[in-house]
Amino acid sequence: MLNDIDRRILRHFQADPSLSTAELADRCRIAPGTCWRRLERMQESGIILAQEAVIDWAALGYAVEVSLRFTLDKTQPRAFDDFIAAARAVPEVLEIQSFLGRVDVRLSVIARDMADYQRLYRDRILTLPHIADIESLMHIARVKRDEALPV
Template identity: 70%
Template structure:
């Protein structure tokens, strides 16, 4: 279980992952050595999976985001596995989620423009195996997108 010191470290670390160890230790009110040991423990335990740069894909020219709700043909024995294997190979698919219920999978797809999206949809998405039904939801606005957890 996490104690108050771990939570303090995580709070400060997720607020600004670019902090130098000395600055992070000061903000978390621990020594640099204690910080290093706690960070290693948090990584080893799988609490911290990694520290990454979050890139705004719109700044790189991707202006379209579409959420695709996919229902698979579950009469096929390996429908999920086959679909997931192939969907992972599409670079513009930036997220894959699975669900219980009418919708089996949600794909988040980015494209440079509508023409690019149409091409992706026809050549890469509709060719994915075992699709029984697909619904496209065009992204209009992101109201909240917060990767930070309440610690």
Template identity: 60%
Template sequence: MLDALDRRLLRLWQAEPEMSAAELAAGLDLPAPRVARRIERLREAGIVRGVHGVIDWRALGYAVEVSLRIQLDKTAPRAFDAFQEAARRVPEVTAMQTFLGRVDIRLTAIARDMAHWQALYRDRILTLPHIAEIEALMQVATVKTDQVLPL
């Protein structure tokens, strides 16, 4: 699906995501319209879904990150849908994944400090619908977060 030029373009863009199409073209030693067409084709194919700004939430005063492993009460009709809908409305929830296996859902949440986390956990997380079991894992360090693909 990807040819050698697509791979070169994506490798360069992953390394320098703030580059414009013209800058990418210069880095590839190609005409800007050709690179712009490639980028558009990659977007249309769903390979490039967008370009995102990354905000350092720690710089904004959030010092606590917690991963929550959640088992839902699967005997309740629409338990997954109801839980996910409610969890999306908690602003401090930064990620949500579903799984097959013992853990149904994993949430990642941030808080300013332990007092904020305690209130968030008690007042917002534990009141989410259909929780059968929950385990909170306090993050100590982030070892790797990049999503650079081996192209």
């Protein structure tokens, strides 16, 4: 599947995806054409899904992050699908995760301040369909966030 050269490319690419192919090839000690072909192959095979900008939402005035855990009303056959569709429509929802177990869905939500969060919670979150229970967890600090894989 992946050899040492592919892993080296991925390590450097994850560390700095803004590198040009020539710069990446130089750091990996391979020819630019080889680097380009291997990147193309990893993209075509689905190993590299995308490049994206990471925006610091706190720098844009969002000071509150809350993790909301939902248990859904499982007596409703479309509870999960309806809930997910409605949650996707809330712009302040950054992430939606589904689980097996007591918690069905977790939303990561941002707000500008506590008053904004209260409005969002009352007007958008509580109106999501098929909620049986909600648990709110206020984020205090992000201790570790690393999207890079150990390749």
